[in-house]
Amino acid sequence: MTILSYADSALSLLPPVVAILLAILTRKVLLSLGIGILIGTLLLNQWSINDSAVYLADKVSGLFWSDGAPNSWNLYILGFLLLLGMITALITVSGSARAFANWAKQHIRKRRDAKLLTMFLGCVVFIDDYFNSLVVGSICKPLTDRYYISRAKLAYLLDSTAAPVCVISPVSSWGAYIIALIGGILATHGMASTGHLTAFVEMIPMNFYPLFALLLLLFVALFELDVGPMRRHELNARKGQLYDDSKGVPPGATAELEEADSGKVGGLFIPISVLVIATLYFMVRSGTDVLLSEGKAFSIIGAFEKTDVSASLFFGALLGLGTTLLLALRQKLPLKDIAIGLFVGAKSMLPAIYILMFAWTISGIIGQLETGKFMASLASGNIPFALLPAVLFILAGLTAFSTGTSWGTFGIMLPIAADMAMGSHQGMMLPMMAAVLSGSVFGDHCSPISDTTILSSTGASCHHIDHVTTQLPYALLVAFISLGGYLVMGYTESVTLGLLCCLLLFVVGLFWLRRRADS
Secondary structure (H helix, E strand, O other): OOOOOOOOOOOHHEEEEEEHHHHHHOHHHHHHHHHHHHHHHHOOOOOOOOHHHHHHOOOOOOEEEEOOOHHHHHHHHHHHHHHHHHHHHHHHHHHHHHHHHHHHHHHHOOHHHHHHHHHHHHHHOOOOOHHHHHOOOOOOOOHHHEEEEEEHHHEEEEHOOHHHHHHHOOOHHHHHHHHHHHHHHHHHOOOOOOOHHHHHHHHHHHHHHHHHHHHHHHHHHOOOOOOOOOHHHHHHHOOOOOOOOOOOOOOOOOOOOOOOOOOOOOOHHHHHHHHHHHHHHHHHHHHHHHHHOOOOOHHHHHHHHHHHHHHHHHHHHHHHHHHHHHHHOOOOOOOOHHHHHHHHHHOOOOOHHHHHHHHHHHHHHHHHHHHHHHHHHHHOOOOOOHHHHHHHHHHHHHEEEEEEEHHHHHHHHHHHHHHHHHHHHHHHHHHHHHHHHHHHHHHHHOOOOOOHHHHHHHHHHHOOHHHHHHHHHHHHHHHHHHHHHHHHHHHOOOOEEEEEEEEHHHHHHHHHHHHHOOO
């Protein structure tokens, strides 16, 4: 079987573009991803049906078993989803979710405050984007439901405090990965003496998209700046329709469960606290074990760089589920209700698991098509140096949008940005790499095949395409603001002027949103 490379061909864009367009037009995510997978498989195998069937079977089996061993990353993530579904369902069955909503109603008296609390928790739980979206969603869903905030708005709150916070936080799975990449790039260019963490911190104010995505989210939460499809969802939510009923129950929903009357607020916070603390412990512990095995000294950043995120999430959730079960038994819930809760909770996550598996499959195929390398190659040529930060922002956004992965885009585009800077202006290396980070998060936010987008939808129990379409106007606005900042920064070589440009455009954008929201 001969697998073709499309690193120099626009055909590498065909599978993701078809999948994304079909998903948006038909709103049938699995069907759209499946067609994209088939097109990519046929392209790779020269349109041979037999070879394509063998290749696809190998790809699907590789989701669970790879290189003669279980695919631990995927299996742990799928296990984490199932366990979190069970935890959420048991919290619902115990009445703790309703108790929290009643407690919140006495202490949080406005829709605005409910959104601000969700945003605050999203910023505080920054150790991993998966963890952020799913755990904060579980905590805040009863609260936002109580105040008739749409599931689409909740998904936007989750998604815009997941990757944007993680990408500027050094003590996170994202931060550690980026710091490791930066370290390798600096060493390659003879700059090993430059502190890797120092370089990462210096890039934070240059990371325009995450910073202004968070700032815009704050203003949207404060002033009800609902535009486009989001406005329709919010108006429907005020009438009690939290999501589009015509599409059935969304992933992660547990509406068929009956709630006990004896629930306590602690029944929600204790299991979630155990989950958070245990996951953090396992992340530090697994990273520390690797550091010690390599003969390196312990450091928090080093531990997060080497950590096993998926295993930590799984074992943290396992302890969280054990705690939830103990509390349910102590509450003397009937064993039948507990069993039903476990079953319904696991079942509620199946739609999200199916979408995630399809997304992983198409991402692997896109990786073999080398779509990312084709997108990166577009940056070469006679582009004026002053335009390079803006060009890299756009290309990183398109790459992440097409491939559905920020991390993959980091791995491809960061070395290219550094090479370009070294070939023309070494002092602009960090700004150009920051433009790549920003663009990658932007593309990830907009992509229907991004796992972060999928899990934000799941955490909010929002239909996936509803989340994509409602978040898109805000993501595009922040991308336009960031692009202006990178253009100014490229021409002036001043981060301060780039930030000032972004602030000016941000104010203009707020006025535009206000006019649209009031019209």
